[in-house]
Amino acid sequence: MSDVVLRERDGPVAVLTLNRPDALNALSNELMEQLVSTLQELDRDDDVRCIVLAGNDKAFAAGADIAELARSSAIDLYYQRRIERWDAIRALWTPLVAAVSGYCLGGGCELALACDLIVASESAKFGQPETGVGVIPGAGGTQRLTRAVGKSLAMDIILSGRFLAADEALAAGLVARVVQEGEWLDEAKRLAQEIASKAPIATRLAKEGVDRAYEGPLQLGLEYERRLLYLAFASEDAKEGLNAFLEKRKPEWKAR
Numbered sequence: 043m044s045d046v047v048l049r050e051r052d053g054p055v056a057v058l059t060l061n062r063p064d065a066l067n068a069l070s071n072e073l074m075e076q077l078v079s080t081l082q083e084l085d086r087d088d089d090v091r092c093i094v095l096a097g098n099d100k101a102f103a104a105g106a107d108i109a110e111l112a113r114s115s116a117i118d119l120y121y122q123r124r125i126e127r128w129d130a131i132r133a134l135w136t137p138l139v140a141a142v143s144g145y146c147l148g149g150g151c152e153l154a155l156a157c158d159l160i161v162a163s164e165s166a167k168f169g170q171p172e173t174g175v176g177v178i179p180g181a182g183g184t185q186r187l188t189r190a191v192g193k194s195l196a197m198d199i200i201l202s203g204r205f206l207a208a209d210e211a212l213a214a215g216l217v218a219r220v221v222q223e224g225e226w227l228d229e230a231k232r233l234a235q236e237i238a239s240k241a242p243i244a245t246r247l248a249k250e251g252v253d254r255a256y257e258g259p260l261q262l263g264l265e266y267e268r269r270l271l272y273l274a275f276a277s278e279d280a281k282e283g284l285n286a287f288l289e290k291r292k293p294e295w296k297a298r
């Protein structure tokens with residue numbers, strides 16, 4: 043594969059690293075295509091139980107590639123099927139941890155928000171500065187950011203273009219964990235291994251349940267959750283997990 047997305051594997055955890063450091067990992071069409079096809083390939087591999095998506099110390103990603111946007115028409119973007127790629131990320135079964143250091147802006151912030159949770163360095167800066175270049179957040183930013191941090195702060199970030207520091211992002215509920223500079227990737231990998239060690243089917247169903255809470259009204263979410271619970275309860279892994287606890291041993295997951 044091209045080197046704009048690097049890939050490594052540590053047991054059940056895959057780590058993908060965005061690799062356009064000279065452009066602060068701006069999300070070019072090529073990068074997004076590679077990223078989504080790699081994610082889909084990993085998602086089909088039952089042995090991959092969690093994926094970490096990382097940038098580098100200076101940037102997770104500073105947004106869509108502005109040079110590319112500047113020379114594209116709306117119809118070009120439409121034909122490039124850009125929106126479908128974002129839908130494909132939303133459809134992944136495998137839990138996705140964003141590991142963020144430095145700039146996480148525009149489409150980069152939307153990409154982190156499309157992951158299941160964010161681990162951030164103290165140096166991380168989140169923002170949706172699109173109106174500063176004449177566009178708006180178009181890959182879920184007006185929706186996901188608003189749900190994550192509430193209307194007032196989302197309006198502030200989106201309309202003023204100001205960057206949110208990591209501690210503010212933590213207080214607002216945008217990120218799950220903030221760690222010291224230099225620790226962000228290790229922490230994300232540790233967390234991914236922890237997620238990967240849990241019962242696979244239950245993990246997938248729990249993720250789906252949280253997504254429903256995030257995406258729809260409460261009553262529908264509660265009904266959805268009940269169905270997910272019965273499905274999880276019917277798995278062999280549920281019997282194994284419950285019995286292992288009672289027998290004071292480590293469970294052996296079969297993903298059945």
Ligand code: DAK
Nearest residue numbers: 064065066068104105106107108124125148149171180181
């Ligand atoms: N695109 C392309 N190149 C970028 C870039 C970007 N978003 N951000 C930075 N770069 C490049 C710079 O041009 C520079 O390249 P050289 O001049 O060295 O060749 C290099 O990265 C280093 O950047 P700076 O020299 O600017 O570095 P500084 O430390 O001075 O400033 C900065 C860092 C992050 C504050 C600054 O680079 C900046 O403001 N960047 C732009 C941030 C921004 O406005 N992002 C929002 C872009 S709009 C869509 C879905 C999503 C979107 C669109 C469509 N569809 C589904 C259709 C999303 C839109 C956006 O994200």
